[in-house]
Amino acid sequence: MSWEKEYTSGQRRVGKLETKSGVTPTPVFMPIATKGAVKHLLPEEVKALGASVILGNTYHLWLRPGNELIARAGGLHKFMDWDGLILTDSGGFQVFSLGARAKERFGMSGVKISEEGVEFSDPKNGNRYFLSPEISIDIQLDLGSDIIMVLDECPPYPCTREYAKSSLERTTRWAKRAKEHFEEKVKGREKRPLLFGIIQGSVYEDLRQESAKQLLEIGFDGYAIGGVAVGEPRETLKDVLAWTLPSIPEDKPRYLMGLGRPEEIVRAVEAGVDMFDCVIPTREGRHGRLFIWTGEDLNLEGSFYETINIGNEQHREDFSPVDSLCDCHLCTHYTRAYLRHLFTVDEPLAGRLASVHNLRFYLRMMEKLREK
């Protein structure tokens, strides 16, 4: 990646990341388009809100409609009409997180991890699938992804040291195979996607450092920090960043997977993270929680915002905007009372307006982080 301004170590990293489909400014927040759509929104709307990259999902798109179909359609960009950048997750997280949910529901996860890869059931129809580092790369290449993630294992929390160690070592071996397979497949291509490795190691300092070291030896275009926000105490995020970021070369992008709340993102940017994705703005929006600016200046404590549950009775006759400091369509056209009404009667427009607003909040926060 390159720097927006002259950059010296320790400053806030404001730069640009170049991919085969174009450039994104960093730090960047990537809205999630799991199944080929940012839920409720048109791609042009997502772009107008300030998004430059969206996250698509190997797991979901592989099962439905299938990577080969999307390849025949001309790739995911064309299929869904998104002309920005696309990062695709490897499917590793979903195999484990959806496996955990299947376990809650049916008493067994049906997920079998082996050295070769991971076997799991489609929770919709019980079909068995086998995902390996190589298959994950093939799928993401078919999708036409700009930033490809290697298949990793995301261990739960709590996790014993022994398991975390053997898991991260397997993730490293998978990463090596993914890299070799990737290089072979893109050999001779003029435009090639970026390939990112994923640092694991749970909450253990030496394991996190070991994971980073092993991935750096293999060599990737960027490095992600995975296995966070899986139930561990929130304070450990700071430690995990301190253990891992210093060993990543400064010209390589750093991606904190799955995070987070606004103040967590501000802190992580100050610590040197460049990329984020999170379901919070869209999912919580669909459930009626809205992020509200309380001041223009960002800070590490998160006192620059608050959240409201628009469904609460106190908003029933509140004819003021959701957020008077926000420039989104919801806040410039509608009242709290109207949005509450839409949620109360289950109008689809409710989730749509809330998604617009919350994404605008997150993306504007990133704009502010890039300003200073």
Next chain:
RNA sequence: GUGACUAUCGUUCAAUGGCAGGACAAUGGUUUGUGGUACCAUGAAUGAGGGUUCGAUUCCCUCUAGUCACC
């Protein structure tokens, strides 16, 4: 008008001669590499009056209201 049946949270359906339960709705909360539909918590009822009984929401009587049938 006559007869039968019914009456339980806001709605709907349970249960019981000995602490009246669920679902939906309501109210509050949760959500971190998506779970559009999810999860947790809270408040909320035996139509009115009398009788039998240690104790009645339950059994009996009257009233009121509703549904159905007949006139």
